[in-house]
Amino acid sequence: ARPRVGYFYAGRGENRILLERIRSFKVKDFHAPPIVIFESESVYEAIVRLFLEDVGTLYILDKDRLLAGVVSRKDLLRAALGNKDLTKIPVGVIMTRMPHIYTTTPEESVYDAAKKLIVHEVDSLPVVVPRSGWVGGWEVVGRFTKTTVTRAFLALAEEDED
Amino acid sequence: ARPRVGYFYAGRGENRILLERIRSFKVKDFHAPPIVIFESESVYEAIVRLFLEDVGTLYILDKDRLLAGVVSRKDLLRAALGNKDLTKIPVGVIMTRMPHIYTTTPEESVYDAAKKLIVHEVDSLPVVVPRSGWVGGWEVVGRFTKTTVTRAFLALAEEDED
Numbered sequence: 001a002r003p004r005v006g007y008f009y010a011g012r013g014e015n016r017i018l019l020e021r022i023r024s025f026k027v028k029d030f031h032a033p034p035i036v037i038f039e040s041e042s043v044y045e046a047i048v049r050l051f052l053e054d055v056g057t058l059y060i061l062d063k064d065r066l067l068a069g070v071v072s073r074k075d076l077l078r079a080a081l082g083n084k085d086l087t088k089i090p091v092g093v094i095m096t097r098m099p100h101i102y103t104t105t106p107e108e109s110v111y112d113a114a115k116k117l118i119v120h121e122v123d124s125l126p127v128v129v130p131r132s133g134w135v136g137g138w139e140v141v142g143r144f145t146k147t148t149v150t151r152a153f154l155a156l157a158e159e160d161e162d
Numbered sequence: 163a164r165p166r167v168g169y170f171y172a173g174r175g176e177n178r179i180l181l182e183r184i185r186s187f188k189v190k191d192f193h194a195p196p197i198v199i200f201e202s203e204s205v206y207e208a209i210v211r212l213f214l215e216d217v218g219t220l221y222i223l224d225k226d227r228l229l230a231g232v233v234s235r236k237d238l239l240r241a242a243l244g245n246k247d248l249t250k251i252p253v254g255v256i257m258t259r260m261p262h263i264y265t266t267t268p269e270e271s272v273y274d275a276a277k278k279l280i281v282h283e284v285d286s287l288p289v290v291v292p293r294s295g296w297v298g299g300w301e302v303v304g305r306f307t308k309t310t311v312t313r314a315f316l317a318l319a320e321e322d323e324d
Contacts, residue, residue: 014319017180018179018180018183018318021180022315022318022319023319047239047243050236050239051236054283056218056285062312073218073235073236073239074212074213074235076239077209077212077235077238077239077242080239080242080243081209081242081248084237084286086243086273090312095194099224107208110315111315111316111319114312114315114316115316117309118309118312118313118316121216123218131274145308146307146308146311147280147308149308149311149312149315150276150279150280150311150312151280152315153184153272153273153276153278153311153315153318154273154277156180156184156315156318157181157184157185157273
């Protein structure tokens, strides 16, 4: 279904180069800063934060600042429809909780992370690194979204202009 | 800031091929079906539709089935916070109205459409074709989102595997 017009030639060598090039893009080269909130904060706080930061997903931290969950615009919309006092409900109650969360790492390829977004039908992957020691878990160092992939797609097209 | 590791060589010829290839991807080859609702339907209906179809943006049609506006998850969340009776508010009241909407066409390149998403900071572009005649305007034939670009990115990487 994909058009092959505009390809002048496509020997195996050129294909290999394109493939290597796309797969050389790493999460750490494109990801955005994470927008986080503690699980004890209210759903109302989470909604305000989402609007102020203009993001689609917030990452939720536990008291040790480790990844506890994820909350999306859709989760918040569902909660807002409930018509309860949103300042009284902790965001931890409505979030999707670890380990039911897909994540990525700084060293993963944009290609592999993008595949997770599509396969698991999620909008966002927290970029995590392990924290070892007394309290183990995942520290959140970035966010990887379809916006990230869109930026990578444009970068791929534009770096060839010079 | 972009990594150049993993590129074995990058003469002008190969760059040209990659560029042509990326830009040959057209909106019509990747876009998804549009999810639409009439402007006279309620905000509540719009929210239900958004959940059932699992999309981020709905396109709003006027009585002639032409594009009248766009409503996002964020617009609906804002309306839901207002705590009024959402079944009484027409979605046309809260939508972003034409002509303040960025659109794309089936023949536009994925590259140009992706650039609009990033530059204008929107989540979705209605894919439109003109309707001429007595009542002129835009018919909506698809939706173009960051999910579309993510799929195009993966297609680019994967078509080289054979």
